[in-house]
Amino acid sequence: DVKVTQSSRYLVKRTGEKVFLECVQDMDHENMFWYRQDPGLGLRLIYFSYDVKMKEKGDIPEGYSVSREKKERFSLILESASTNQTSMYLCASSLGGTNKAYEQYFGPGTRLTVT
Amino acid sequence: AQKITQTQPGMFVQEKEAVTLDCTYDTSDQSYGLFWYKQPSSGEMIFLIYQGSYDEQNATEGRYSLNFQKARKSANLVISASQLGDSAMYFCAMSRRSGGSYIPTFGRGTSLIVHP
Numbered sequence: 083d084v085k086v087t088q089s090s091r092y093l094v095k096r097t098g099e100k101v102f103l104e105c106v107q108d109m110d111h112e113n114m115f116w117y118r119q120d121p122g123l124g125l126r127l128i129y130f131s132y133d134v135k136m137k138e139k140g141d142i143p144e145g146y147s148v149s150r151e152k153k154e155r156f157s158l159i160l161e162s163a164s165t166n167q168t169s170m171y172l173c174a175s176s177l178g179g180t181n182k183a184y185e186q187y188f189g190p191g192t193r194l195t196v197t
Numbered sequence: 198a199q200k201i202t203q204t205q206p207g208m209f210v211q212e213k214e215a216v217t218l219d220c221t222y223d224t225s226d227q228s229y230g231l232f233w234y235k236q237p238s239s240g241e242m243i244f245l246i247y248q249g250s251y252d253e254q255n256a257t258e259g260r261y262s263l264n265f266q267k268a269r270k271s272a273n274l275v276i277s278a279s280q281l282g283d284s285a286m287y288f289c290a291m292s293r294r295s296g297g298s299y300i301p302t303f304g305r306g307t308s309l310i311v312h313p
Contacts, residue, residue: 124305138295
């Protein structure tokens, strides 16, 4: 089974802190994604990566950055956390290429609270 | 820009009955994909079904089928013979190709409650 793990299920940080959310997948997937999920808004794509050291902005990249130094690991960085970044953060991975690239495997999520 | 609309914030269905969850989309792309995900109260996202824009036949996966009407830009999910375990949030999504990746846009979701 594909497994996507996230470093924390719950995280509480203070405004202005630098926050790292880590995601690891064990299926050698080329693509990795970071989303945030807010009630009534669905999932919104923050950043995605289609290869090591390659990244592209999603729909709401402001206030976030990412890092992918190894294929299995994709990190989301909040440079200076703000209260409006309080949310559920979901990581996902998928195969590259044309077959099955649409099928994403999600991690359990990290609920981040910024106070 | 792509847009996904799910107009039903909540739906109720009796166990063993069929239910249709609505999804409409908007895109200027010729090639795109449509998917549905399920999110139970545990929070995990579970991939259910996929339909390509050039696929002639509606996709089916067990009790799930995707009613794809391209001219109407709709991609409704039909769940036959509902079970109590089907109670969850359901998200419709569409994607565009970007290199070898599919970049998705999700709808806001529909909460389905199955009554015994």
